[in-house]
Amino acid sequence: MLDVSDIDVFYGDLQALWGVSLKVEKGEIVALVGSNGAGKTTTLRTISGLLHPRSGSVHFLDKRIDGIPPHKIVEEGVVQVPEGRRLFPQMTVKENLELGAYTKEAWEKRFDTIEWVYTLFPRLKEREKQLAGTMSGGERQMLAVGRALMSKPKLLMLDEPSLGLAPILVMQVFDAVKKIYEEGVSILLVEQNVQKALSIADRGYVLENGRIVLEDIGEGLLNNPHVKKAYLGI
């Protein structure tokens, strides 16, 4: 459903991505892994329309989406949970969720969708009226994911959902990602936690210095000697 084809992306004169191609099929979890500065976030930002490729193309459901503004891409059904969560700290959990249902279609169904999100993350219902900024790191991550789900996305892109979380919370977040996947939402997962990401992913890509260097099913990458040596330390 998502087809990124041979994109070059620049920050000014600095080239960040070199001919990156990747695909996410319907009903898949795809992991994009790599070290800091490899270009993972740049790839997501390009798909979200916050950056534009100088060459190459991005298609979603056979529609070309590179070059259209970010809010239109959200309407097409592609939503990103940004790194660092980007919640609205002075607004309540419920208001944060409602804001996720910004598109006209989603807004009309927002009460049903909130109930759905609450069944995925019961903790959010308990905290409904609390200000987002006063919640724990794990809860905030749940809220960020829940908010992204409010627009009923077809493809959910998660940028470092485990970043800065205690190991127990990392587990919770990955459980939540699996639950969402079981609800039929395709997922593109960007992670530094290579082990975790590849173990739940159907397929994975390894990004190094702005280039895709490896591509395989999740398990295949976990057993790949280069991945083992460079990312898993074994």
Place this chain on the structure above:
Amino acid sequence: MKLGITDRSRLLLETVGIIVLFLIPPAIYATPYRLYLLHILILAMIYAVFGQSWNILAGYAGQVSLGHEVLLGTGAYASALLVYFYHMDPWLTLIASAAMAIVTGMALGAVTFKLRGFYFALATLAFAEMVRLIILAWSGVTRGAEGVPVPVPQPVNMFGFIIDFKSKFSWYYITLVFMIIAFYLTYKLTRSKYGLLFRSVREDEDAAASLGVNTFKLKMLAMLVSAAFAGIAGGLYANYMGYIDPAWEAGGVLSPFTGLDALVIGIVGGMGTVIGPIIGSLVRVGLGEYLRAYIGVAAGFDIFTFGAIVVAVVLVLPTGIWGYIDEKLLRGGVG
């Protein structure tokens, strides 16, 4: 002490508040100062609408404008020039006031909404001064530094009430009705989906954009409502005062000090609250006049004192007077 507040008790409070406002003129009729008091209240209500205009843009949508006088001033000029040159009905010219301010606001937004924070604030300051200088220099159309006298309109018969524009009592009720309408619309707007979206832009514009919010369009929408309010406040001001000019000094409709008044009203009253601007404008106009009358003998001492009071309020009540009352006493029930 915390009071819970329900929708019903809020409605009751508001109704009582509005009735009190309507009964003020007869209540003070017997005092020798009634015309002076009415004058202060009329100005306070016009300034409350102006403050609300700033509050929508800055308090709710987070776009802190330092040149808000440009919207008040162009609105005032639109009405004053139409009345002066074409003897148009002042009611009709208020539509022109709103339209002129909206056009100005849209132009301001189109060039400044790409900027954030301090850069936006600085750009609004410069834009407003540019417009003031254009109005000052374009004397063929605007009468330049001479200013525009606005003749008092003929009395109007409205639903059996004779509105005599020479009377401060008439003006009191005119401005009161406009203020109530403006505040009611603000209440409705800020409680709607758009209110939520404005606040999201204020909190974190990039996060809002990543959710699919077209933040530029939203800021323009906030500007549109803000400009309409400021323009009408300007039109009312021009017709009530009977004269406007493009002076830089405090008191001019295009003066940067007038723009600062909007900030003082919004911040002291409570940014991002509906009631705040009324409280703020009562402080700005009422307390300002009081100090001028009682300690203004030593030149500038009243302004100094007023400044000190504003600083004290902001230090003690960072969310403003109404922000504090709403948070601590009413638990955010009124806003």
